[in-house]
Amino acid sequence: MKALVLALTALSVTYGGYNVGLGRGDVTGPAAEIGMMGYAKQGQNTKGIHTRLFARAFIIEDVDSGTRVVFVSVDEAMMGQLVKLGAINKLSSLFPGVYTEENVVLSATHTHSGPAGFMQYVLFNVPNLGFIAQTLEAMVDGIVESISRAHVSLKPGKVFHSIGVVEEEASINRSPTSYDANPEEERAKYPGNLDKDMVQLSFYDDEGAALGVLNWFSVHPNSMNNTNHFISGDNKGAASIMFEKAIDPDYVAGKTPFIAAFASTNLGDVSPNTMGPRCIDTGLPCDTEHSTCDGRTQMCIASGPGEDMFESTKIIAERQFKKSLELFSNTETYTELSGPVQYVHQWVDMSTYQVMLEDGSTASTCTPALGYSFAAGTTDGPGEFDFTQGAVTGNPFWDFISGLLKDPSPETEACHAPKPILLDTGEYTLPFPWHPTSVDTQILRVGNFAMLAVPGEFTTMAGRRLRERVAQAAAVEGEEMNVVIAGLSNTYTHYITTFEEYQKQRYEAASTIYGPHTLSAYLQQYEYLVKAMLKGEDIPKGPPPPDLSDQEISFVPGVLMDNPPAGYDFGDCVTQPLDTARGQRVTASFVSGHLRNNLMLEDTFMTVERFEDDGWVVVAEDSDWETLLEWHRTNVILGESEVELSWDIPEDVTEGLYRFGHKGYHHTIIRGNYYYEGWSNEFLVGESARDMKLPVKNDATLARKPWDSLTTFFGLNM
DSSP states (O other), X not given: OHHHXXXXXXXXXXXXXXXXXXXXXXXXXXXXXXXXXSSOOTTOEEEEESSOOEEXXXXXEETTTOOEEEEEEESSSOOOHHHHHHHXXXXXXXXXXXXXXXXXXXXXXXXXXXEOOOOOSHXXXXXXXXXOHHHHHHHHHHHHXXXXXXXXXXXXXXXXXXXXXXXXXXOEXXXXXXXXXXXXXXXXXSSSSSOOEEEEEEEEETTSOEEEEEEEOOOOSOOSOTTOOSBOOHHHHHHHHHHHHHHOTTSOTTOOSSEEEEEOOSOTTEESXXXXXXXXXXXXXXXXXXXXBTTBGGGEEEEOSSSSHHHHHHHHHHHHHHHHHHHHHOGGGOEEOOSOEEEEEEEEETTSOEEEOTTSOEEEOOSOOEEGGGGGEETTEEOSTTOOTTOOSOOHHHHHHHHHHOOOOHHHHHHHTTOOEEEOGGGXXXXXXXXXXXXXXXXXXXXXEEEEEOSSEEOHHHHXXXXXXXXXXXXXXXXXXXXXXXXXXXXXXXXXOOHHHHHHOOHHHHTBTTOTTHHHXXXXXXXXXXXXXXXXXXXXXXXXXXXXGGGOOBOOOOOOOOOOOTTOOTTOEEEOOOOXXXXXXXXXXXXXXXXTSOOOTTSOSEEEEEEETTEEEEEEETTSTTEEEEEEEEETTTTEEEEEEEEEOOXXXXXXXXXXXXXXXXXXXXXXXXXXXXXXXXXXXXXXXXGSOOOOOOOTTOOOOTTHHHHHHTTOOO
């Protein structure tokens, strides 16, 4: 890999009209006792960290015009309006007039393993018991940090575009019967029901040094299933870490100079669980039309390609990483981007958008509503009760339950047909709106490359139609544009299917909240945007979304207190690590405070350290793939907690003497939060390490006086 870096550094690059800047920020939210976002599963709460979550920012500035665009890929389930509003407000204070809602795109990777509570509309916060300010603040601060670092690093550079097919199986279509409902002549234009292309931008400074990559590949980051409780970037976050550490192997994850972002695109019907859906009781294939086993949704689950979710995540990540590295390494396939930098942005009311159909008639989108198949979930994470995918009729029991909230009006039912409405969210107003109606639509342009920032999950064919429509509209204006869809950007409006897929009413269609003409509305809107941008026309800003931050409700209790068990203090190692061979897992347990007392952003709750001549050197943190930090209460009444730290020792790690470190904050009733730290005893990795001169043992398990824990309880231990 070092040879590759040297070769790339020697690449002949001269300044070509752009300034580029890259930056990364930590957005890891509360890692204990907070609901997770993605599967909407009650009780799936955080209890530790597998990998930290990051925002990765890319700034490109046209030197001639001074026009600047910002794309940020964020390791989160989705993007919320409060997040963008908060980030833009902070950026306006730091860099007045430079970064606005118009030239900044915030795109979520769609990992299903991050903490929830950052969305402003009621529906999204129900499973996690309401709004979580700490999650929102972590996201806003990390995104702003990533853009600030990119801003400071701006320098003359070049951007190269490349495309390649991911040959290894990294995805399957999870709703093939819906895809097959699209016209046969349209399906015949494509090799299959998946987009296997990886679209990549590679960034260099004017001296030829590689700065980073940004790519888009269509696959859901839900290799980690709904039994997971660890914060994780899933397969896209893991692929980013793999690439960054391949270039900068001497750094811990999340702190490399090189930045690699694996962003989301039209992944709506695309699953990473490549073994496909099987009946978990019999091992037989599920019913393909409804994704059931003997009529039961819960028994039909897709998995693979690994033996467990961690292995599956790693495999899918590696397949994306390998293609990305191949594109990055093969500079002969590069196409240099040149030409103007532009952007266009408009808020639109997606509940009343008027659409001109192909036959010349007009139609309208609908107020938001979710269908019965929404509650069925998908084969990646089935729902509860007796809901099934493909439901085009209601259920009397659930009709009664949803009617307790509000029956949909006849007009709403007709607008959404054939969707049977389960939740008429657009007409729910208590305690405040349940779904967005005003949404961002936005395009960023760099030369002949256009990024379509879309506020939801487009299916494979829906994305193909949008890319084709925008490219054709640009061609009419005399521009040949390469178009990529940047999914889950700026806000979240669930799914967008084609009109034909909508008729099937599988999960994706039931979750197309603005009705059967949603895609047609977006096709019309983005055609309008690209033409206005290329002509340099000013367009109306549209109706901005509301700021509901002062109406949010939370039922999540705060941390009352932390207390160490009698005879111990915070940071004491209660289970010491053993000498362990490479390729094996080594663990240790520590007395800890609650992980919500301080999120340790841009820091870590754990370290793995190696002893060298000049002292202890950190070789891994809680951001690294090889580490796992698990938190649990050992005594709920007294507020006692432990963390178990694990390290899967890499096969190529240097033999030697190692130790674990743990740090954090504990909370006292009277005086707030206090920092603590501690280390384990040393342990050996590799046989030759036994010949080393050992430092003095750090025996952190020495008993303390029983009253020490009482003084800690009241915050008196200074």
